[in-house]
Amino acid sequence: MAKLTVDSLDSKGKKILVRVDFNVPLDGDRITDDTRIRAALPTIQHLMGQGARTILMSHLGRPKGEPNPKYSLAPVAARLSELLGKKVAFCPKVIGPQAQEAVAAMTAGDVLLLENVRFHAEEEKNDPTFSKELASLGDAFVSDAFGTVHRAHASTAGVAQYFKQAAAGFLIAKELQFLGMALDNPKSPYLAIVGGAKVGDKITVINSLLQRADTLLIGGGMAYTFLKVQGHTIGTSLLDAPNLGLAEELLATSKRLNKRILLPSDHVVAGAFSAEAPAEACGIDIPDGKMGLDIGPETSKRYQDEIAKAAMVVWNGPMGVFEFPAFKKGTFAVAEAVAACKGVTIVGGGDSVAAANQAGVSDRISHISTGGGASLEFLEGKKLPGIEALTNA
């Protein structure tokens, strides 16, 4: 279902309450990576251009429902002021008279940042009274925090019901456009690449991708559980033993649906899970005492060839322990191939996004999802509370 977007929202001169994702990494009060703040700029600048009064709210870290200066958003207000070239007012309260007064003091084009919404236990409980108090600050609502839309919290979902209009910001609109295409209207041949540590964590998304994609490439730690099902030896590689049955079912489902699941046919192995462990090449069967930490060169080549042929690629999860330089080649080869693919390419999930960044290919990907858990749940076909709450277009 298409949702109202911020560019179609009547925001001229209005007070617009915007949920952003300013959950940035901090070292004391120094922001070590401002990517998330920069990502919110288009929506904020659009509203400023409309002469709206933009009231921003976000969470930061896990303050567990009470005020904690360690998780204050004050440093974010300072950084946002620099990025916008305009002073952003900071309100040390989220709701109540002080917040109301801060909003009343705003003039057209002003931007105000409220303190961390998770300083209130009511936020994560999606408490209606708290939601209503938040809503009383604005005339309309905009959500641009895709990373939290799978959570039914007051500032992400509860608040929306008190507005006539609740719109998607530019970040969420782009997520809906691309992830929506992968879910409802994929281009064929559609290739899904799933990696990462455990089968159990991604079973639902694999199932959903299997229904929609033509081919599924599997890599990373989860591949060994599938190889074990096929009767291969996996040495001391990651094994998701409780989910062996599920892996077997997925392989059977792929046959039934006439879909292809491709698994690694060679590996890079080591004697220990360590960045210092010497990397060794290994065929499909892994001997005792060795663990697979990356896909091998033959597998990389097979996967690259598949990726090159795809009209649409969705990639979630690394092909190996790319954090260790000796075991990053397979993940980087996939990243490079996804970037070179002429089709629509989508990368979702924290680790594959980090891998794409490290491989230096991010600017050649059609869409990099900003929400790990949220993009997985979206691709699983689940209804996300923070999206459902928005006004239909």
Ligand code: AMP
């Ligand atoms: P996930 O969060 O499930 O996408 O998993 C990402 C993590 O899986 C990364 O930190 C990788 O280091 C890890 N990983 C990928 N391949 C392997 C492997 N072969 N053995 C152990 N861990 C792996």
